[in-house]
Amino acid sequence: MIMAKPKPIQEIVNVIKDFDKVLVAGCNGCVAVCEAGGLKEVEILASALRMYFANQNQNIEIGEVSLTRQCDKEYLAEIKDMVPKYGAVLSIACGAGVQFMAEMYSEKPIFPGVNTNFIGVTLEKGVWSERCAACGECILASTGGICPIARCSKRMLNGPCGGSSNGKCEVSKETDCGWHLIYERLKTLGQLQRFEVPNDPKDWTTSRDGGPRKIIKEVSQA
Amino acid sequence: MPCTGRVAIIHLMKALEKGADGVFVAGCLEGDCHYQAGNLRAKKRVAYVQEVLKSIGMDPERVAMYNLSAGQGPRFAEICREMTERVRQLGPNPIRKNGERKEKAA
Numbered sequence: 432m433i434m435a436k437p438k439p440i441q442e443i444v445n446v447i448k449d450f451d452k453v454l455v456a457g458c459n460g461c462v463a464v465c466e467a468g469g470l471k472e473v474e475i476l477a478s479a480l481r482m483y484f485a486n487q488n489q490n491i492e493i494g495e496v497s498l499t500r501q502c503d504k505e506y507l508a509e510i511k512d513m514v515p516k517y518g519a520v521l522s523i524a525c526g527a528g529v530q531f532m533a534e535m536y537s538e539k540p541i542f543p544g545v546n547t548n549f550i551g552v553t554l555e556k557g558v559w560s561e562r563c564a565a566c567g568e569c570i571l572a573s574t575g576g577i578c579p580i581a582r583c584s585k586r587m588l589n590g591p592c593g594g595s596s597n598g599k600c601e602v603s604k605e606t607d608c609g610w611h612l613i614y615e616r617l618k619t620l621g622q623l624q625r626f627e628v629p630n631d632p633k634d635w636t637t638s639r640d641g642g643p644r645k646i647i648k649e650v651s652q653a
Numbered sequence: 654m655p656c657t658g659r660v661a662i663i664h665l666m667k668a669l670e671k672g673a674d675g676v677f678v679a680g681c682l683e684g685d686c687h688y689q690a691g692n693l694r695a696k697k698r699v700a701y702v703q704e705v706l707k708s709i710g711m712d713p714e715r716v717a718m719y720n721l722s723a724g725q726g727p728r729f730a731e732i733c734r735e736m737t738e739r740v741r742q743l744g745p746n747p748i749r750k751n752g753e754r755k756e757k758a759a
Contacts, residue, residue: 441708474663482711485747486747
C-alpha cells in the first residue's frame with residue numbers, strides 16, 4: 432500500500448495560520464495502516480494544532496473528519512456540506528487523496544499534512560518498507576520475485592554493482608543489496624542460469640517517463 | 654484502566670488540551686506487566702507526546718511516565734508530590750491561562 436509520513440507541525444502551521452477555520456481530513460485507507468493519516472492521526476494532529484494556536488492566543492477553529500478513502504469521489508462527496516464551512520482543508524491522505532480533494536473542492540485551499548513516500552509493506556508493527564516503484568512493466572518473474580527497480584538503489588536491471596558488500600548496499604549498511612537478494616533467491620529456486628541472460632534495457636515510458644498515467648477498463652466503465 | 658498499554662496518545666493530548674497542567678501515567682514496574690509489554694508501550698507513547706509538545710512549543714515535562722507496583726502506596730504518594738512540584742514549577746497550562754485571559758477580557 433501507499434506509505435506516508437507526517438509533515439512537521441511547524442510546516443503545517445505555516446500554511447494554515449491565516450485561516451479562521453481549518454478542517455483536518457484523514458483517510459482510513461493506506462495512510463491509516465502506516466499510522467500517518469487515519470482517524471487516530473486526525474485526532475492527534477487536530478489536538479496538537481488546537482493547543483499550538485491556543486498557546487499563541489490565536490483563535491483558529493480546527494475541525495476533524497476521516498473518510499473511508501480520499502481517492503474515490505463517493506467518499507469525498509460525504510463532506511460536501513462540511514467543506515464550505517471551513518476556510519481551508521488540511522488533508523492527511525496520500526498525494527493522490529490530497530489532489531482528488533482539491534479537484535472536487537476546487538474553490539477551497541487544500542493543503543497536504545503528510546509526505547507521501549512509497550508503495551510498500553508492513554515489516555512489523557511500526558516498520559514499513561518499500562517494495563514497488565510502480566514502473567508499469569513488472570519484471571518480478573525474472574528476478575525471483577524481488578524488484579530491482581524498487582530495491583536496488585541504482586534501479587539496475589543487471590546487478591549487483593561494485594558497491595555491494597556482504598549483502599549490503601553502499602548507500603547504507605542498513606540497506607540490503609537488492610541484487611544480492613535476487614541472487615540468493617534465484618539460487619534457492621535453482622535458477623542461477625538466469626544471470627547468463629541479461630535483462631534488456633527497460634522501456635521507461637510505462638513509468639514516469641511517459642507522463643501521467645491512466646488505466647481504462649472498459650468492462651468496468653458505467 | 655487495567656493496563657497502561659491501553660493509554661493512547663490522544664488520551665494524554667486531550668487531558669492537556671482540556672487544560673490539565675500535567676499528566677502522569679502510572680504503570681506497573683518494567684518487566685512485571687501482566688500483559689507482557691503494556692507499560693513499555695505506554696512509555697513509548699508518553700515519549701511520543703513529549704515530542705509533540707516540544708514541536709508545538711509546550712514543555713514536554715508536563716507529561717511523565719512512572720512505574721510502580723500496586724503495593725507501593727508510599728511510592729505513589731511520593732510520585733504524586735514529585736509531579737505536583739514539577740508542574741508547580743512549570744506553572745499553569747498556558748492553554749488554560751490563555752482561556753482565562755479571554756474570559757476576563759470578555
